[in-house]
Amino acid sequence: MTEKSDLEKLRNEIATVTFEILDLCKKRIELARKIAAVKLRMNLPIEDSKVERSLKQRVLDFCQKNSMHNDFCIDLFDLLIDESKRVQEEVMKSRFRGNLSKMED
Numbered sequence: 106m107t108e109k110s111d112l113e114k115l116r117n118e119i120a121t122v123t124f125e126i127l128d129l130c131k132k133r134i135e136l137a138r139k140i141a142a143v144k145l146r147m148n149l150p151i152e153d154s155k156v157e158r159s160l161k162q163r164v165l166d167f168c169q170k171n172s173m174h175n176d177f178c179i180d181l182f183d184l185l186i187d188e189s190k191r192v193q194e195e196v197m198k199s200r201f202r203g204n205l206s207k208m209e210d
Contacts, residue, residue, distance in 0.1 A: 133185065133188075133189070134188065134192055137189040137192040137193055138192055138193075138196050140189075140193065141194075141197055142196065142200075144197075145197055151193045157186060161179075164178055164182045165178060165179070
């Protein structure tokens with residue numbers, strides 16, 4: 106194989122992994138929607154700092170064990186948490202609006 110074909114193969118692999126990551130993000134978002142529905146039924150707030158801290162520590166431990174840069178891991182974790190909260194807020198607002206419209210009927 107030539108260097109050029111090696112590079113192309115590696116780029117294709119990185120593209121494949123990128124879409125695998127996006128697929129996992131989609132799954133995570135779907136789980137966040139389900140969590141929001143449960144929190145609504147249980148009358149719980151969106152944020153749970155204890156759960157977030159615990160998961161963040163597990164992420165940091167994983168990153169250290171796998172020689173990954175801490176800043177990258179924290180940035181990614183924060184991005185995932187922020188999106189989960191955004192999705193949960195969206196679900197809760199839409200359910201709240203739905204309940205209001207039922208009350209107006």
